[in-house]
Amino acid sequence: MSTAAQQETKWWNGGRSPFNASYGKVMMWYFLMSDAFTFGAFLISYATLRFSLKDWVDSNHVFNAFPFCGHTNLPLAFVSLMTFILIFSSVTMVLAVHEGHKMNRKGVEKYMILTVFGGLAFLSCQAWEWTHLLTGEHFILAANGAIETLNTTVSHNPWGPQASATAAINALQHSSPEVLRSLISEETHTSVESLKGLPLSDLVAKATPIISEGFHIGTAGPVSFGSYFFEITGFHGFHVLSGVVINIVMYIKTLRGDFDKRGHYEMIEKAGLYWHFVDLVWVFVFLCFYLI
Amino acid sequence: MSSEHAVTSPEITFMPEHESGTKKIWRTFWVLSFLTIIELSLGLAIYNIHQAAEPNASLVLFFKGVVCILTLAKAYYIVSIFMHLGDEIRNFIMTILVPLSLFVWFLTAFLIDGTSWKNLRHRYMDKHETEQVAPAATEKGAKD
Numbered sequence: 001m002s003t004a005a006q007q008e009t010k011w012w013n014g015g016r017s018p019f020n021a022s023y024g025k026v027m028m029w030y031f032l033m034s035d036a037f038t039f040g041a042f043l044i045s046y047a048t049l050r051f052s053l054k055d056w057v058d059s060n061h062v063f064n065a066f067p068f069c070g071h072t073n074l075p076l077a078f079v080s081l082m083t084f085i086l087i088f089s090s091v092t093m094v095l096a097v098h099e100g101h102k103m104n105r106k107g108v109e110k111y112m113i114l115t116v117f118g119g120l121a122f123l124s125c126q127a128w129e130w131t132h133l134l135t136g137e138h139f140i141l142a143a144n145g146a147i148e149t150l151n152t153t154v155s156h157n158p159w160g161p162q163a164s165a166t167a168a169i170n171a172l173q174h175s176s177p178e179v180l181r182s183l184i185s186e187e188t189h190t191s192v193e194s195l196k197g198l199p200l201s202d203l204v205a206k207a208t209p210i211i212s213e214g215f216h217i218g219t220a221g222p223v224s225f226g227s228y229f230f231e232i233t234g235f236h237g238f239h240v241l242s243g244v245v246i247n248i249v250m251y252i253k254t255l256r257g258d259f260d261k262r263g264h265y266e267m268i269e270k271a272g273l274y275w276h277f278v279d280l281v282w283v284f285v286f287l288c289f290y291l292i
Numbered sequence: 293m294s295s296e297h298a299v300t301s302p303e304i305t306f307m308p309e310h311e312s313g314t315k316k317i318w319r320t321f322w323v324l325s326f327l328t329i330i331e332l333s334l335g336l337a338i339y340n341i342h343q344a345a346e347p348n349a350s351l352v353l354f355f356k357g358v359v360c361i362l363t364l365a366k367a368y369y370i371v372s373i374f375m376h377l378g379d380e381i382r383n384f385i386m387t388i389l390v391p392l393s394l395f396v397w398f399l400t401a402f403l404i405d406g407t408s409w410k411n412l413r414h415r416y417m418d419k420h421e422t423e424q425v426a427p428a429a430t431e432k433g434a435k436d
Contacts, residue, residue: 017303019384026384029377033388040395044402051406052413060339076335083328091321094374098314269376276374280367287363291335292356 028270032277035239039281042235043288046228057159057225059290062152065132079290082125083282089118090279093247097272100265105254108268112251115275119244126237130230139183140218141168147175147217149182152226160221168217172204180207187215229289236285239278246271320373327362327369334359 012018019026050056060075067078092114099107137149138158147168150158163171172180180203181195187210195203211217250271259265334355341347341355372378377385 015303019387020304020381021384022304029384029388033391036392037394040398044398047399048402048406048409051403052409054410054413058342060335060342075339076332080328080332084325087321087324087328090370090374091317094317095314097376098317273375276370279374280370283363283366283370287331287359291331291359292338 022266024270025266025273028273032273035277036281039232039235039284042228042232043284046224046232046288049222049224049228053222055161055221057157057221062133062159063129063290065136067128076290078125078129079286082122082129083286085118085122085125086279086282089115089122090276092118093272093275097265097269100259100268103260103265105257105260108254108259108265109251112247112254112268116244116247116251119240119247119275123237123240123244126233126240130233133226133229137182138218139179139215140220141171142220145171145174147171147179147183149179150220152229154227154230155223157221157223157225158218159225160219163217163219165211165214165217168211169208171217172207172211173200177203180204183207183210183215232285233289236278236281239281243271243275243278246274316373320369323369324366327366331359331362334362 017023017026063079064073064075065078066072066074092111096108096111096115099111133152135151137151139147140150140158140160141163142148150156152158177200180200181192184190184195184203184206185192188206195206198206250268253259253267254265259267338352338355341352377388
């Protein structure tokens with residue numbers, strides 16, 4: 001007992017780190033803890049709003065596209081790819097830290113560049129997903145009783161519950177000829193130009209069978225979906241971007257032999273903590289936006 | 293391999309033992325991949341349940357709960373092994389984990405708040421909505 005008490009007083013007497021970790025590493029952990037609260041607050045705010053609404057969006061319906069696959073329905077496919085990219089880049093990062101402990105510069109270089117590529121691959125995926133949502137126009141039955149096209153932005157959400165076919169057909173005559181032309185041309189693969197001369201009644205007549213044959217017209221969903229999705233994935237993506245920049249800096253410093261001169265690779269460890277945190281946050285973003 | 297390089301500052305008296313092999317890292321990778329694949333299959337199961345005419349709400353809720361628990365397991369593996377928090381000394385682990393327990397209150401309080409909003413909306417707004425819908429329906433009927 002007495003030796004334990006003695007050791008305890010020694011720990012906090014100065015001259016040594018009570019946590020046996022360097023100042024930089026301890027502070028990196030505390031920064032990450034505060035960042036966890038930031039992300040936690042965002043996600044809990046999103047959850048609160050979602051709990052308060054009867055209808056939310058069906059994530060399997062929103063995120064069902066894959067690059068170069070057109071309109072094929074592939075729920076969860078693209079986001080699984082993104083998740084595995086991030087898990088794998090986490091593994092290469094922890095391998096870089098491992099090589100750093102062994103003072104193996106070549107190994108650190110190899111795994112750092114792989115981690116940077118993983119981060120860039122993830123960012124490219126996210127850029128594609130955002131573009132897909134922002135540019136994808138969807139036909140919805142608007143509150144004014146007309147059919148309109150909507151994309152997914154911070155203030156638009158076309159992913160509300162499906163409108164009934166009768167309501168959609170009734171709405172056709174109140175819709176603008178432009179919307180009807182794009183609806184017909186998209187579904188029958190005719191050019192918009194060839195429909196230019198037709199009066200509204202002809203366009204309605206052409207569009208009616210498309211809807212009665214089962215073409216889905218949506219409605220506007222809660223606007224907060226887009227705001228939360230772009231805010232949280234954007235904030236996470238910004239973390240990934242800054243993580244990639246930090247990793248590139250670490251890679252260059254490794255190449256220049258800075259850490260060999262210093263005698264340890266602790267900077268790689270600190271950058272690694274940040275990078276793993278980015279992966280950790282993605283695990284929760286993946287849960288909250290895509291799985292449940 | 294000398295241990296000198298591991299000492300980054302005279303204030304640090306020992307470094308946790310680092311395994312010489314990468315076996316533990318790869319094992320963690322496979323555990324994370326396996327958990328993710330289970331999560332994805334549960335996600336697809338939820339998708340298929342929703343395709344049915346009358347989705348089984350309690351089964352969906354159960355699957356969502358399982359997915360949440362699996363996510364916490366993934367978080368544990370990332371923090372403990374990839375971030376090496378499990379190798380730090382106990383006091384340090386506690387200074388990070390104890391503040392995070394604030395999330396228990398945070399999540400509980402806000403989800404209860406969300407549910408309360410929903411109930412208030414149901415009580416005051418939905419009645420209002422049905423009043424508005426009624427004349428619209430008669431209007432449609434008149435047209436027919």
